Amino acid sequence: MAGRMETNPPPIPTARRDLLKAALGASLAALPAGALAQATRPEEKAASPGAPAPNRRIVDIHNHPYWLGHNPRRMVENMDRQGIERTWLLSWEVPEDEISPDYYASLNPLGIGIPFADVVRACEAFPDRFLAGYAIDPRRPYAREKLRSAVALHGVRVYGELKLRAHYDDPDFIAMYRLCGELGLPVVFHLDVVLPRGSVQTTRQWWYGGHIQNVERALKECPGTTFLGHSPGFWREVSGDAEAEPQAYPKGKPVRPGGKMLELLDKHPNLGCDLSAGSGHVALSRDLEFTRKFLIDYQDRCFFGRDDMDSKLFELLMKLSLPEPVLGKILSGNAYRLVPVA
Numbered sequence: 001m002a003g004r005m006e007t008n009p010p011p012i013p014t015a016r017r018d019l020l021k022a023a024l025g026a027s028l029a030a031l032p033a034g035a036l037a038q039a040t041r042p043e044e045k046a047a048s049p050g051a052p053a054p055n056r057r058i059v060d061i062h063n064h065p066y067w068l069g070h071n072p073r074r075m076v077e078n079m080d081r082q083g084i085e086r087t088w089l090l091s092w093e094v095p096e097d098e099i100s101p102d103y104y105a106s107l108n109p110l111g112i113g114i115p116f117a118d119v120v121r122a123c124e125a126f127p128d129r130f131l132a133g134y135a136i137d138p139r140r141p142y143a144r145e146k147l148r149s150a151v152a153l154h155g156v157r158v159y160g161e162l163k164l165r166a167h168y169d170d171p172d173f174i175a176m177y178r179l180c181g182e183l184g185l186p187v188v189f190h191l192d193v194v195l196p197r198g199s200v201q202t203t204r205q206w207w208y209g210g211h212i213q214n215v216e217r218a219l220k221e222c223p224g225t226t227f228l229g230h231s232p233g234f235w236r237e238v239s240g241d242a243e244a245e246p247q248a249y250p251k252g253k254p255v256r257p258g259g260k261m262l263e264l265l266d267k268h269p270n271l272g273c274d275l276s277a278g279s280g281h282v283a284l285s286r287d288l289e290f291t292r293k294f295l296i297d298y299q300d301r302c303f304f305g306r307d308d309m310d311s312k313l314f315e316l317l318m319k320l321s322l323p324e325p326v327l328g329k330i331l332s333g334n335a336y337r338l339v340p341v342a
Contacts, residue, residue: 001064001092001103001114001161001190001231001277001307057328058314059335060087062161062188062230062276062305065122066108070309072122076129078309085332086341088305089123090133090161090188091116098165100206114161120154131339133158133188138176139166147176151183157339160188161230167210169217177218181225186338188274191215191233196246212237212260219268226338228303229261230274235283237261238294249278255287265298272334273298276305281312292320299326303334 060079065072079087092114099113108118116134123130134156136143150156159180166173168189180187191209209215212233219227229235232248239245240258264271275284284291295302295317306313317327 001062001090001163056083057332058082058084058304059332060084060276060306061158061228061303061335062274062307063087063089064092064114064161064307065089065118067114068106068309072125072130075122075309076126079129082311082314085129086335087130088133088158088160088188088335088339089119089130090114090158091119091135092161092163093135093137094164095137098206102206116150123154131158131341132156133160135160135162135188137164138170138172139164143172144176144179147179147183151185157185158188159185160228161190162187163190163208163231165206165208167214169210169214169221174218174221177222177225177227181222186226186228186272188228188230189215189234190231191229192231192248193233193236195248207233209233212242212264216264216268219264219271223268223270226270226272228272228274230276230279230305230307232279234261234273235279237264238283249282251282251286253286255290262294265301272301272303272338274303274305275313275330277307280305281316284313284316288320292322295320295322295330296326299329300334302330303338304331 063075065075070078075087079085093116094113096112099107107114111118116136119130119132119134123132132150132154134147134150134154136146136150138144140146147156147159159176162168168191177187189209191212192207193211194205194207208231215227215229215234236242236245236248236250237260238255239250239253240256240260242260245253261273265273274280284295304313304317317330322330
């Protein structure tokens with residue numbers, strides 16, 4: 001979830017799905033090779049300027065219900081206009097005192113954060129368009145039991161959005177990630193760091209997750225779990241000068257060699273990149289020559305998402321003249337590989 005400003009590496013490993021099979025009564029990992037290509041595309045695609053070709057499949061792996069003024073019906077209408085056939089709907093379970101006041105104008109006033117109940121309501125209304133995500137706070141003593149129940153009862157397929165003022169390598173978090181690996185749930189995490197780096201913060205900042213080093217330890221501790229990184233604290237690490245960068249969104253600055261994100265991608269095949277929100281768009285826009293090479297080199301690790309209702313990421317990808325197989329993976333292929341559907 002963004003703020004209001006806002007080569008080929010090895011594939012991401014498939015996590016163990018035994019518990020998910022037992023809960024849902026079907027093996028999602030055993031789909032025949034052509035099943036996804038034969039899936040029925042929603043027929044109600046309204047044309048709009050810049051909309052993708054009808055045969056180009058798109059999955060938005062990062063969005064939220066009742067977000068930015070869109071209830072589920074309006075959200076599906078928006079997806080139709082932009083040619084998006086499915087969206088991963090993510091909750092945001094968070095204590096109220098960990099929410100930046102800037103978010104309240106964009107959230108549903110009937111709950112705190114983005115309640116899982118809103119995700120369930122939207123998925124039940126439009127089961128062919130939404131996939132359920134749920135990130136219960138790992139610090140709760142009943143958290144893992146509730147996640148198992150959410151998978152069994154509500155078909156949860158993603159653990160996300162994880163966005164809490166805690167270090168993501170905390171032991172309770174590590175235990176949750178390992179359960180996600182067992183259940184076959186990718187983890188979508190939001191990372192925001194204290195700025196400027198290396199300073200003692202003098203005002204309250206809305207940091208989430210700690211730092212990229214906390215993410216690195218989680219990757220090491222949970223090799224059977226797939227992680228998708230998101231938000232300014234993650235995307236600023238595409239450049240080697242991130243530690244000295246004073247801005248959360250470094251616009252228009254060339255990407256310097258030595259970015260920590262690239263190092264982690266090379267070392268940890270269980271890390272992927274959520275391209276959504278202002279953070280992803282700014283990072284990909286700042287140096288288009290770098291971006292085109294990055295997306296080709298890491299074509300199996302990059303996932304189209306919006307965290308908004310606009311088309312700016314799609315328009316940016318179109319400008320890059322990517323090879324069609326690469327574009328197909330980013331727009332939907334990687335999402336359907338990681339979270340298959342019948």
